[in-house]
Amino acid sequence: MFHKVESKVVFSQMEENVLRFWQQNNIFEKSVAIREGAPHYTFYEGPPTANGQPGIHHVLSRTFKDVICRYRTMQGYHVPRKAGWDTHGLPVELEVEKSLGFNSKSQIEEYGIAKFNQLCRESVLGYVKEWKAMTERVGCWLDMEHPYMTMDDEYIESCWWILKQLWDRELVYQGYRVTPHCPRCGTSLSSHEVALGYKEDTDDPSVYIKFRLCSSSRGGQKTPLRAIIGDVPREDMPVYFLVWTTTPWTLPGNTALAVAPDVEYSVMKGDEEYLILAATLVHRVGLAGYEQVETVCGEDLVNLYYEPLFDPHDFAVECRSLPSLAVETERESRAYPVVGAGFVSTEEGTGIVHIAPAFGEIDLGVGMANNLDFVQHVDLSGEIKGTFSFAGRFVKEADPLIIGELQERGQLYKSERILHTYPFCWRCETPLLYYAKKSWFIKTTEVKSLLISGNEEVNWYPQYIKHGRFGDWLENNVDWAFSRERYWGTPVNVWCCRMCGHLECIGSVKELRLKPGVSRLKTPLNLHRPYVDEIVFTCSQCGGEMERVPEVVDCWFDSGAMFLAQWHYPFENSDKFKGNFPADFICEAVDQTRGWFYSLHTISVLLFGKPSFRNVISLGHLVDDKGEKMSKTRGNVVDPWKLVGDYGADAIRWYLLASSPAGNVHRFSTQKVAEAMRKTLLTLWNVYSFFVLYANIDHFVPRHIDGREESFSLPEIDRWIVSELNYLIAEVSDVMDEYDPTAAVRRIEKFVDCLSNWYVRRNRRRFWKSGNDDDKQAAYTTLHYCLVTLSRLMAPFAPFLSEEVYRNLVCAVDTDAAESVHLTDFPVADHTKVDLPLMRATRLIMIVCSLGRAARAKAGIKVRQPLARIVVGVDSREEEEALQKLALHVKEELNVKELEIVHGQIPDEMPGYVTLGEGERSVAIFTELSPELLSEGISREIVRYIQNMRRVAGFEIADHIITYFQTDAVVIKQVMRDFADYISQETLSDGGVVEDFPPDDAHDEKCRISGSEILLAVKKVA
RNA sequence: GGGCCAUUAGCUCAGUUGGUUAGAGCACGGUCCUGAUAAGGCCGGGGUCUGUGGUUCGAGUCCACAAUGGCCCA
Secondary structure, three states, rough: OOOOOOOOHHHHHHHHHHHHHHHOOHHHHHHEEEEEEOOOOEEOOOEEEEOOOHHHHHHHHHHHHHHHHHHHHHHHEEEEEEEEEEEEHHHHHHHHHHHHHHOHHHHHHHHHHHHHHHHHHHHHHHHHHHHHHHHHHHOOOOOOEEEEEOOOHHHHHHHHHHHHHHOOOOOEEEEEEEEEEOOOOOOOOOHHHHHEEEEEEEEEEEEEEEEEEEOOOOOOOHHHHHHHOOOOOOOOEEEEEEEEEEEEHHHHHHHEEOOOOEEEEEEOOOOOOEEEEEEEHHHHHHHOEEEEEEEHHHHHHHOEEEEEOOOOOOOOEEEEOOOOEEOOOOOEEEEEEEEOOOOOOOOOOOOEEOOHHHHOOOHHHHHHHHEEEEEEOOOOOOEOOOOOOOOOEEEHHHHHHHHHHHHHHHOOOEEEEEEEEEOOOOOOOOOOOEEEEEEEEOHHHHHHHHHHHHHOEHHHHHHHHHHHHHHHHOOOOOOOEEEEOOOOOOOOEEEEOOOOOOOOOOOHHHHOOOOOOOEOOOOOOOOOOOHHHOOOOEEEOOOEEEEOOEEEEOOOHHOHHHHHOOOOOOOOOOOHHHHHOOEEEEEEEEEOOOOHHHHHHHHHHHHHHHOEEEEEEEOOOEEOOOOOOOOOOOOOOOOHHHHHHHHHHHHHHHHHHHHHOOOOOEEEEEHHHHHHHHHHHHHHHHHHHHHHHHHHHOOOOOOOOOOOOOOOOOOOHHHHHHHHHHHHHHHHHHHHHHHHHHHHHHHHHHHHHHHHHHHHHHHHHHOOOOOHHHHHHHHHHHHHHHHHHHHHHOOOOOOHHHHHHHHHHOOOOOOOOOOOHOOOOOOOHHHHHHHHHHHHHHHHHHHHHHHHHHHHHHHHHOOOOOOOOOEEEEEOOHHHHHHHHHHHHHHHHOOOEEEEEEEEEOOOOOOOEEEEEEOOEEEEEEOOOOOHHHHHHHHHHHHHHHHHHHHHHEEEOOOOOEEEEEHHHHHHHHHHHOHHHHHHHOOOOOOOOOEEOOOOOEEEEEEEEEOEEEEEEEOOOO
16 A cells, blocks of 8 residues: 555655655665665755845856756766865855954954864854755755865865965966056955946046157157158157046056057147147047158057156166066166057057056056066055155045146146946945955966867857857966965965065875974964964074965865865775766856856866866856846845745655756746646645545556566557656756756656646546456556656656655555665666557547637537537548547547548538637537537536536545435436436445435536526435 | 847746757636646637848858847946
C-alpha cells in the first residue's frame, strides 16, 4: 500500500518534511559518496559575499548551480561541491564602520585595527549563518559543513604562495593607479561608492588656456605648420595651443597635450598670436577677431613641444619619469610634448586635451605610453604643495587664483562657468579628486594572449558573452591593480627594508618563521592585520629591519584564488587540487564578468597557462515587476522566506528556471510563482494523488518499476504516453547537456499537461472500473511508471516534490529501492519505446476533438448529450489510418456513436450537420437527436447530479450507496428503469436505484432535467 | 560619455537559415465539462512586433540611427 495522499497539499509543509528526511539520513552526503570513484564533475562555488541578507536574486544563482550539479550527479558523476564564503573586502568594512558610526579611516585606526577586524569577522559569520539557512531551505545542496573561507589563515597562505610565484617571475610591481579619492575622508572610493555620489548641475570653472609652442619646435622641414608660420620664430607672433579644462587646479600637473591624429585643426591668426584648435570647434569656442589661415592634420601636431605652464622645478615640486618613477634631476630648459590619442573628442572643448598623469586614469595611461613626466603637486588632503602663489590652498579654492595668475600672464583665453555632472563623496559630500596613488600591480598584460586563447576553450552560456563582454574585456586588458589601502583583507605579503628599501615577498608561513632575525611572531599565528604588521626580520641586503608594506589584497584576488586556495594548495591536498582542476562548471550573475569570472580565469592563466573552467552560465539579473533594479533603498526587494512559506521552494525554483533563459534579465513576479505552483506542480500532485487513491483501492502492487513490458501488451494509449515520456527524457537530457535548464523545465511542463489533461482524462474509467483485469493493471503500471520516471527526471529541478512522489511510489512498496530519488540515476531514454507515428496520430485526434467540441458549442449541444455521428475530413492516408486506429478516443471524448472519415474538405452546408473547419481540417456533427439518444442524454444528466450529491454529502470515492428518486415525469421514470444498471455502476449505487421516498438520513436534492422535476437522494450503505 | 544585452497582446514569454493571416500561458468576458485537479474544453476581445530610415520581390527576423530599461566601465 502507498501512503494516503491528500489532494489538498501545503507544499511548504511537505518540503519541510522532506528536508528533515534529507538531514536525518544524510542524503546529500550519500548522493556524493555513492559516486566515489566515478568520473569527476567539478563545480566551483563562486563565494557569496557574506554581507547582507540573502534575497530572491541569490536564490536564482543557487538554483541554477544546484540544478546542474544534481543533474550530473544523477548521470553518474562524482560531484562534490564545497561551499565557500567571500569574507574580506570593503563592503564588510563599510558595514562595520556604519555600525560604529565611523566615516573615516583615521577613526578606524584610533579605534584599533585589531578590534575593528574582529568586528568584521563577527559580522561575516553572522551573515554566513543566514545564508546557510536560506541555501538549505531552497534545496541547494552544497557541503556547507566544510566550506572554504577566504579569511582563514590557510586560505591566506595559499594566496601568498600565488603572489610569491608571480613575484619570482617578476610579474608583480609597484606603480601608480588613479582612483577617486575623498580628500576629507582620506580614502579611495570604490566604483560602487562613486556611483552613489554623482551630482548633476555641479557648477565648475570652464577655462580655455593657451599653451605656447616652443620657439625651437615648429615641426620638421616640411610640416604644414612650418609652411604657414614660417621658419623664423617671431617673438611678437607666438603660436599657442588652445586647451579647455574644468579643473584648473590640475594645470600645474600638466605634462603633455593630446590631439586626435585624424582630426583637422585650424590655425587661427589674430593680431598678436596664432591659436590652434580643432576646426569643427572654432565656432563653439567663438574666436572673434581671428581668421583661419590654414588647417593642419592632428598627426602633424604630434611631437611638437610646448612650454610648461608651471615648471615643477621652479616651484619645488617633485617630478618623476614614467613608467620608471625615477625622480628627475633638474634640467635646463623644459618642454612638454604633444601626443596623439584616440580618445580625444571633438564634441566639446577645443580638440586639444590637457594631460596630467597624476590626476586622471586616461592621463596616467597616456603618461605610461609616452614616457611623460609625472607631477603630483597636491597632497592627499587636497592641499596644493610647493611654492606656488596658491600653495597651501585646497584645490577648489586654488582654482580662481590659478585662473587669475594665468590671466596676468596672458595665457588665459577665456574663463566661464559650466554645469555638469561630477562625483562627490557619498558620506561627506566633498568633491572627489581623481588622484594617482601607489598601488601593487600584477602584470596581466604579459599573459594577455594566453588569457584570450584560454577563453576560446571555455563554453559560455549565453554564447555572446564569450566574444562580447568577456572577450572585449580581455582584449583591453590592463595590469591588475590588486592592492587596497584597507584593513580587513589578505595582507600583501611583501616586506620592505626601512633602511635601503629592499623588497622581499614571503611565500609561506614557514618561510616567514625561518627569516633571519624574525621577531614578534605570535602563537597562535594570525595572518591578519594588525598582527602581521608587527612581524619584522633582518634585511638581507643591508641588515636593516624589514617590515610589511601596509596594503591588503583586493578581495577579487581572494575569490579568484579559490580553485587552489580552497584546498590550501600547495601546502596540502595536492591530490584534491589536481582532481578538481579545472572546473567543469561555474555559474554566477553577469556582473561577475569582470569580477570573479575574470579573477578566476586570470589567476589560473598566470599560474598554469590555462583556464580554470570549461562551462559557465552567466545569469541575467532579477529586477522587480516594473523592470527596475531591486535595492534596499527602493524597498522593492523580495524576501525569499515569505515566498518559501507561501508557495514552497520547488515553486520558486521552477519559476526561476522556467520564466526566462539564463542570460536574460528576469522580471520577478510573485503571481508567476503562484502560477508555476498551480499549473505544473499542483497538476502533477493531483495526478499523483489520483493514482494513489485508486491504486490503494485496488491494492495495486507495481511489479516492475522500470517500465519493462508487462506479460500483457499495453494498449495504444499507454504506449503513447510511454513514447512521449521517453521522447521527453531524450529532449531534457539534450538541453541539459547544453546547459539550458530553462528549455528542460518548459518541456517537462508540456508533458505534465499531456499526462494530466489527456492521458489521465482519457483513462479515468480504466481506474474506476470494478474488477482487476489486465487492462486495469496496464493502466496502473503505465501511470506508475510515468510518475516514478518523472520524479527522477524532475529531481534536479523540483527536488522536494520529486522526493515525495518517489518515496511513496517506490520506497513505500519496495524496501530494496534506493532510499531517495536523489540517489537514483537520471532516466535514460529508451528509443525503442518512442513511436513517432503514434505521437503524430494522437496529436491529430487532439485537434479533431478540439474541433468537435467547437462544433458542439456552435450547435449549442452539450457534450453530455450523445450524438449519432461525426464526420472528419482528412488529407492523407496516414491521417485516415491514425484516425481509424484512435477512433474510440474521439467517439468517447466527443460523445458520438459513429465516426466517419472522408477525404478532403467537408462542404459548409450539409442538411442536419453543423460544420467547422480550421485550416486544412474540418469536422461535421450530425445534430438530429433520436429518442434513444435523448434518453441516454438524460441518463448522463442524472449520473452527474448523483455524483455531485455524493460529493456534497461528503462521501468517499469508494463508498457504496443507495439512490432514491421520485418524479412525475414519465420520460424520466423510463430512463431510470432502462439505464438503472448504467446509473448504478457509474455512481456506485450497489444498494440499488429505487423509486421511493428517501429516508431522513439520506442526502436529497430537487433537480430539473429536460424541463421535468425529479427528487434525488443518496445514502451510504454499510 | 563608451561597451554589451533587452524591447513582440494588460502581464510573463515563444517565434528555426528573411517566406501565407505573428503564437502560447496567465489575466479578462461568455459558455460548456467535471467524483483526480487550486484544473480543463470551446468561443471572444486584446498587437502600428519600441520608433525612424535602409537592404530585399518579401523584414518581428538583416543593417544604421534613436528612445526606454538592465548590466559593466568612465
